Amino acid sequence: MPSLAQLLESFPETHDADAPADAALSEMIDSTALRPVPLGRMRRFGLLGTLQAKIAAAYLFYWVRGWFTSAAERERLLAETHWKSAARVLDSMSYLRGAAMKVGQTLANFPDVAPRAFVETLDQLHYDAPPMHWSLLAEMVRNELGDDPQQLFARFEQRAFAAASLGQVHRAELRSGEEVVLKIQYPGIARTIREDMRNLLLFLLPSRLSKDWESVKAQADDLRRRLELETDYEAEAATLTAVRSLFREDDGIVVPRVHSQFSTPRILTMDRIKGVHLDEFVARGPTQEQRNEVAKRLIRAWYRMMYSGRLLYLDFHPGNIMVLDDGRVGLLDFGMMLPLNDELWTLFHVIDRALTTGRREDRIAANEMWCDVDRDAWTADRVEITDAYADWCWRARYCGGEFDFGDEADFREGVDLFAKMAARRYTRAKPCTPVICRSQFGWRSILYRLRAKFDIRAIAESEVKATGWDRSDYL
Amino acid sequence: MRVSAETKQATRDRILRSAQRLFADQGYDATTTRDIARTANIAAGTLFNYFPTKDAIVASWARQALDDATEAFDLEASDVSGLEEDLFSFVALGLRKLKLMRKHLPALLETSLSPLVTHDAGDGPSLRVAQLEVVAKLAAKHGHGEISTVALQMYWSLYAGLLTFWSQDESRKQEDTLALLDQSLNMFVGWLRNNGAARSATNQP
Known part of the structure; x- marks a missing residue:
């Protein structure tokens, strides 16, 4: 993969007189590695504002120029605009780190929404903070x-051997030799x-006049709580220990052991898992069978945590997944988890019914319950779009049989439906919805990258059966 | 009766230890020089022969801690990648030595820590001078040449600001101070680099 500076150098000649020269931009980006984390609120606010303005200006420029250019030329300009925006996002996020980097990782989970090169560049954030x-x-x-x-x-x-969104990772050897x-x-x-989150809420202030403001605010608050919790490595150590106990040796799923005497709220010491990150595994050209096996283990881990541990794993991205030489799959980073408390577990039962039966009425019931919208707001359009999105999310589950997760048209359909819901502001929902959507697209994009084909329903059913959950009332 | 140098040093150490204990137990503001003299088993008047004010006790304590840090610091350390990192190690070592008196440092803001003071009361060159000598040596080690008085003044202002922030830092284990130190040094070294480059350009024919 070329470096960002090399990619920027390959830009077509720019017509944007206001944009910084490529060389200057490359230099600016290269220099970000030396900058410390800016902590002052106003300074960070200023940076965020500048970034927004840069991106808005880039797209505005494209839009205006689009009036005077042919369709083919417009495509080229759009790619160029995407690129410059990607560079600016990357520049700003290298600097802002922390929560902003999470946004970068989320964007990287949408391989077909943004240009591939854009995503590959953002993907570097997984490793190169x-x-x-x-x-x-x-x-x-x-x-x-x-x-x-x-x-x-x-x-x-x-020397750090990996960067995490909130810090960096170093290898060491204990006195015991581990x-x-x-x-x-x-x-x-x-x-x-x-x-960051206070600034985000300030940016959201214009939405305050909308009737969904309370829902937007609740979702932002939920995200803030989860991101804050993610900074508590002591809590993550407890989650790691709980999750590790869910797996047996023959599951082929590895969750690292915590060394609590060397762990604190700011330092987490774990067993080193030796393997390659998912992207490197894919780049080695594994067979379809090998890719399917990795995918199946990941999904088994996801369902085990969900059904047996009542925990939703929210942080699916290639940097958190290792493939070991013997084919086992290692999961890293348990800072971003959603515990399914009694209230969510009750709601989850309704969703489980819908995604198991595949019945439209079950999906609509689940959507109505989850979205918490007044009866009169359930317009035919809203019902249709939210149902289509839920159907996309759950189709592979209720259909059963081999499902092709590498089908680009299918993946794009989900992204388009999600974008359509957001564009029509059908976003009122439980506060944890943004992180669940992130997780949903996260694991789907991982399976898409793996071009996996397998029966997801069979794995889900075996995991449910292991819990002894009686679902005979679904029939 | 003449008092030997050893006895003087022992009395001085006893006063410092008594003050440290009282500051820790009842706070800096609530501790009087009379309390310190009583705990050190000396007359109040005798205490003033050693330290003219309560602030002078803190200044002496700080000076001793920072001298220890300077002595322990490896000026020639080769495993650091630049001036910023070397300065970070030096300042962080000083903070560790000053840890017990963290909350009392504001008492020194208008005296020993002030950029305007060059000598501590009756105690030789200020702690500022000893610190800045190390900064100048590190700058030279990393190729910044002879450091200007403006640069040293800037460094000391940042350093005094850092100590003030640290004295009131309520973050977990004062981790925000480490972030502030990182930022301050980044700014200082960046300024030094740009200023040096600008001077070189000006000196060119």
Whole structure:
């Protein structure tokens, strides 16, 4: 994959007099790796505002120029505009990190919405967040674990081997000889996220006049709580331990063990899983059977957590999935989870009925319950579009048999339906809806990348059966 | 009766230890020089022979802590990638040594920490001078040449600001201070780099 600077150099000649020259833009982006996390609210607000303005201006420019250009030329210009926007988004997110990086990862889960090159560039965020220098990192270890990294561990690699959205990951060896990884958080990132979310709410203020403001605010609050919780590695360690207990050796699913004596709310020390990230696995050209096996293990893990653990895994992206040499699948990063409490579990029963039976009336009942909209707001159009989207989400489940998750037309249909719902503002729903949608597109895009073909219903049914859940009333 | 240097040093250390304990137990503001003298088993008047004010006790304590940090700091460390990282290590080491007196540092803002003060009361060159000497050596080590007095003044202003922020930092384990230090040094070294480049350009024929 070419670097961002190389890609920018390959831009067609720009007609945008106001846009920075490619070389200057490349330099600006290259320099972001050296910038620290900006913590002041006004400074960050200013950055966000500038970014919005840059992107808005780029698209406006395209729109105006589009009046004077042929269709083919318009396509070229649109690609160019996408590119420049991608570069600016990347620039800003490298700088803002934290919550903003989560947005980047979400965008990267839509491989066919944005140009492929755009997504591949954003994908680098999974691995290439700007680093903390060693002195800062060592100070974080001293602050959290009470001693120098070299004293605490038999070996500690100064160079990060991966970047996490909230920090970076280092390999180390315990005095007992076990190989571990430490996920170390950027200092002050929790406060950064709180400020990002306050800024986001300020940007949303114009929606305040709409009747759905309360729902929008509740969804933003829910996202803020989840992002804040994600900064608590102690909570993540507890989740990891709970999830790990759900799997047996023969499941072929690996969840790393936590080393609690070297873990705190800001540092998480876990077993090192040796394997390759999902993208590298795909790039090696595995057979259809090998890709299906990885997909099936991922889905089994997803359903096991859902039905047996009452936990929804929300953070599907290639950087969180490892494929081991023996074909086992490792899952990383359990910071973003949705526990299905009693209220959600009750709602989930209604959804489970719909996605199992495939009956239209069951889907409509589930949608009405989930969207919490007044009876008179359920227009025929709303019913039709939300039902079509739910049908897309659940079709593979209720149909059973081999389903082709690599079918581009099918994937695009889901994205188009989602975009249509958003465009018509049919977004009023339970507060956790944005993270659930993110998760839904997350696992679908992973299966799409794998071009997987398998019977998802069979896996779901075996997982439900293992819990002893009696669903005879569905018939 | 003449008092030996050893006895003087022992009394001085006893005063410092007593003050540290009282500041920790009852707070800086609530502690009087009379309390400190009583705890150190000396007359109030004797205490003033060593420290003219309560602030001078804190200044001396800070000076000692920072001297320890300077002594422990490896000026020649080769595993750092740049001036920013070297300065970060140096300042962070100082913060660790100052940890016990973190909350009392504001008492020094108008005296020892002030950019305008060059000497502590009766205590030789200020702690500022000793710190800035290290900064100048590190700048030279990383190829920034002889550092200007303007740059040193800027550094000290950032440093005094950092200590003030740290003294009131309520974040978990004062992690926000580490982020602020990272940002401050990034700004300082960036300024040094740009200023140096600008000076080189100006000096060119």
